[in-house]
Amino acid sequence: EHYGCMVDLYGRSGKLQKAYNFICQMPIPPTAIVWRTLLGACSSHGNIELAEQVKQRLNELDPNNSGDLVLLSNVYATAGKWKDVASIRKSMIVQRIKKITAWSLVEVGKTMYKFTAGEKKKGTDIEAHEKLKEIILRLRDETGYAPEVASALYDVEEEEKEDQVSKHSEKLALAFALARLP
The missing domain is CATH 1.25.40.10 (Tetratricopeptide repeat domain)
Incomplete structure (x- = not known):
């Protein structure tokens, strides 16, 4: 170790x-x-x-x-x-090698929530995406933050690249927890 x-x-x-x-x-x-x-x-x-x-x-x-x-x-x-x-x-x-889908857990209150990269299927996912979008816009306005998009797919528009890199499960879990703060 x-x-x-x-x-x-x-x-x-x-x-x-x-x-x-x-x-x-x-x-x-x-x-x-x-x-x-x-x-x-x-x-x-x-x-x-x-x-x-x-x-x-x-x-x-x-x-x-x-x-x-x-x-x-x-x-x-x-x-x-x-x-x-x-x-x-x-x-x-x-070779039929499949990429393992990333996921993250966050505990809010006494409930565990699971987030999968890019997923947007249920209410908690939508809530997390909305909060994450709000955080990114605020960071952009207040600090000039720009997401690192160099490793995003090359054949898509810049805005879509930013969307791709902002859907990591960790970011979604954190955004959801922040959205649920009292």
Whole structure:
């Protein structure tokens, strides 16, 4: 566990090569979780070359992990490498690798509410989306906030890209909890 924490610390601070070297010098074989932590940092910092190296290491340990493929796809999308994004998506379809749908739980009062990314089917989802839209507009007006849309699909309008990235389950759960504050 502590090795993963060190990789995470290096990764969060942008010291990706140090993280990679740290993993390579570990006295025990690195687990997929350790490599995955570095892949996530590569995604956050847009390091394509290292992300590809890390994905190769992950292929040896867990070749069909949908999360790893999505992270690598996000690295490519952020860099505007849409052919590589399409290639990953195609290979996932061919290999029948399904992306696991993200969800988040939030407790309001004594009730647990579950939110799924992008879902808008019932009253709580609609309430969460409305509150999230209100928060984003307020942040935009008061601070100049603009959602990071680089990894959104390239063939859609800018407004739709913002809509895509604002539907994460964590954001919806938090917005719902804020909407229900007394």
